[in-house]
Amino acid sequence: MTGETARGLLRDAGTTVAAAVATALGTLALVPVFTDGDWLPPVLAAVVAVAAGGLLLRVGGAALAGDRAAPGWWTALVAVAVPFGQLVVLACVLTALFAPEQAWGGWLPTGGSLADLGTVMAEGTVELAEQSTPALPLTGLVTLTTLLAGLIAVVVDLVAVGARQPALAGLGLLVLFCVPVSTVTGSIGVLPVAAPAAGLALLLFADQHRRLGRRAPEGRRPLLGAGTLTAVRTGAVAVVLGLVVGAVVPTLTEGTFSGGFGRGGGGGSTGTALDPAAALQGQLTLDEPVDLLQVNASVPDPGYLRVVALDVYDAAEGWTMGNLDGETAVADEAELANLPGRRGGRPVDALVTALGHEDRFLPLLYAPQTVDVAEPEQWRFDPGSGTVFGRDVSTAGQTWTVAAVEPRPTPEELAAAGPLPPELPLVQRYTALPDLDPSVDELVATLTAGAQTPYERVQAVYGHFTDPDSDYEYSLSTAPGTSGDDLADFLRLRQGYCEQYAGAMAALVRAAGVPARVVLGYTPGTSQPDGSRLVTSDDAHAWVEVYFDDLGWVPYDPTPIDTDRAVELPWAPRPQDLEVDPRTDPIPAPLPAPTPQGPQQQPVPQDVPLPQTAPEQAGSWAPVLRGAGVVLAVLALAGAPAGLRVLQRRRRLATGSPAALWDELAATALDLGRTADPARTPRQVAEQLTEAAEPGGGAHRQHRRQVPASGVAEAVTRLARAEEAASYARPGSVPAVGPELRADLATARRGLLAAAPRGARLRALLWPPSLLGGLRDALARPRWGRRTALRN
Structure with a gap:
C-alpha cells in the first residue's frame, strides 16, 4: 500500500467517524416522537454497525490491492461493495435485535428470520396507524425507526465518504428532522433542532478539513488539520441557527402519525359502538334503543362492562384516550390483568354475544384473566388501561367468553392506602392536568381541606357530586356555558349526563393529587326470563377509576342514574333519593363530542409501570441489552x-x-x-x-x-x-x-x-x-x- 493510499484511508476513516456521529446526533430529533428512550439503543447500534462495516470494507479493499495502485475496476467494485455490505450488516443488526429466534447464531439472517422480521415490520406499520405522538416505543415502531436510521446512515456514509461530499450528506439529517416537525403536536423543543444542527456542523467540519487539508503544504498543517478555524466557525453558525430555528419550529403546522384511536371510526352511525371519539350522548338519545349485547354471567349481578379508558385531559378538548400498547395478543398471556397487592376479588365468568354491537373495542368484565374470542391473534391487550382492541376485526357477529376477578375492596382497605410517591410514572401520568380555571382549584381546596389520606380526598370529591344538597341534576340537555371552560361551566350549572359527571370528578380527583381516569362502557343491562342480561344503547355509561396504592384501579360512579342500571359499589354508596331514569329526559341539543388527543403541556410516559406488570418492566431492558450486545459484537x-x-x-x-x-x-x-x-x-x-x-x-x-x-x-x-x-x-x-x-x-x-x-x-x-x-x-x-x- 502506497503512502498516498494510506493517507486517503486515514482521511476516509475520519470522515466515516464524522458521518456516523452526525447521523447519531440527527437521530436525537426523534426524542419527542416517543414517550421514552427505549428506541435509542437499537438505533445507535445500527448507526455504529453501518460505520464499522464501511470502514472495514474500505480498509480491506485497500489491503487486498497491496502496494500497487488499485485499477479502476477494483476501485469501482469497492465503491459498490461498501454500501451493499453496509446493508447486509444492517440486516444482521435488525435480525439480532428483533428476529433472532430462527437466525444462525441469533444474528445471521435466514429465510425464517427474514420472514419473522417482515412480520415485525408489518406490525410496525399497523402501530404507525394506531399511535399518536408521543408514541409508545413498541417493537414494530422501533424496528421501523431502526431501519430508517440505518438506511440514512448508509446514505450519509455513501455521500460523505464514497462521493467525498460530507456537506451534501447533511441533507440526510433533514429527513430525521422532518419526522417530529410533521408528527408532533405542540412544541418539539430545542434538542430535535440543535442535535441535527450539531451533526451538520460536524459534517461541515469534515468537509472543510478534507478539502483544505489536501491543499495545505505538508510541513505547515495546523494541529487539528487544515481548515479547522473555518470549519469551527461554520459549524458554530449552524448550531446557533439550529437553536434559533428551534424556537420558531413549534409554531409550524404539525400533525400526528394518524391520530391514533382517538380519530374514531370503528363503529356505525346507529350508536352500535363506544368509539372514544364518538359522543356517549349519541347512544343515549336514539329514538329507539338498540339491542347491543347478550350477557350470560355466572353471577346474577355482574359489574360494568369496560370498553375503553380515557386518560388524557385537555381543558378545550376534554377527555381522550392515550396510546395503547398493542404488542400482546389475548392468546399470548395465561392471565391478562391480575389484581395487585393484597386485594381480593369475586370470580366472574361470562359469555357475551354481540347482537347489534359492532366495535373494534371488546366489552369485558373488570380485571379479565382470560379471553376466548375468534381470531385471538388479532385482538390485542393493553395492560396499562385493561383495554382489548382489534386489528382488522370487530365485534360484529362475535361471541366471546371472559373469566375475570371483580375487585371488591373494603372501605377499611381503601382508608389504609397511603399516598403514592409523586415521582412514580403512574402518578405523573394519571394526575397530569392543564391549568384549570381558578374556580376549580378553589373548589378542590375547599372540598379536601382536612382530608389526610387519598381515600378521604376521593370521598370528599365523590360526596360533592352525590350529596343531594349539591343540587346536581342528570340531564341530556344542558344550558350553554359562558366561561369558555366546559369543566368550570358544568361545576357552576350542575346539570349534565354521565360523561360530564365522570369527567368532572376525574379532573377534581387529579387536582387533589390522586391518580384517576374516565372509563366508557356499559352497565350490566336488564335481566331476561332466561337468566341472561340484555345490554342496549341506553346502558352506555361513563364512570371514574381511581388508583389506590397496593389496591389498583377502583371504580366510582358519581352519576345519579336509576337503581336498575346502577352497579352496587359498597365503598361508594349513592343516596337513594337520587333515582332518575335518563331515558325519560328530553332530547338535547347537540353537544361537542370528545375529539382526538390534543397537545399536552408536559407529555408523560405512556407505558406506566403498574404493580401487577413488574415482570414486564424488567423485560423492557431486553432491547437495550440486545442493542448493547450488537454494538459489542x-x-x-x-x-x-x-x-x-x-x-x-x-x-x-x-x-x-x-x-x-x-x-x-x-x-x-x-x-x-x-x-x-x-x-x-x-x-x-x-x-x-x-x-x-x-x-x-x-x-x-x-x-x-x-x-x-x-x-x-x-x-x-x-x-x-x-x-x-x-x-x-x-x-x-x-x-x-x-x-x-x-x-x-x-x-x-x-x-x-x-x-x-x-x-x-x-x-x-x-x-x-x-x-x-x-x-x-x-x-x-x-x-x-x-x-x-x-x-x-
Missing part, C-alpha cells in the same frame, strides 16, 4: 484483526527461536507497507530496516515523527545475525534465545512504528496485511535469511 468484529495479530506475535515470542523473532520483525515491516525481496540477505534487510527507522530517512521522511533511533540499528543487526546463525548452523547447535534478543525485537518494532506514517500505523492496527500474507505465502516462501529482504 460489531466492536469485536472491528478489533478481530488486531486481536489475531497480537495472538500471532505472542505465539512467535513463545516459540523462542531466532527464526520466529525474525519472522515477527518481518511481519511488522509488512504491516507498515514494506514488502519482501527474496534476493536480499538478512544483513541487507537489516540495513534497509535501519535506514527506515532513522529520523528523516526513507521515502516517507516528510511524514515521520522525529524520534531518536539510538539502539534500533544495533537491535536489528543482532536479530539479523541470529537469524543467519540459525539458518546456516548445524541442527541442534543453535543456542536458546535469551531475554536480550527479545528486548532487541521490542526495540526494533518501536523504532519502525515510530518512523512510519500515521496512515501506515492505522492500517497496521486495523487490517494488518501480514495476516493475509502469512496465509497466502506460507506454502511458497522459505524463512527469511535465504529469501527475503525489504524494499521501499
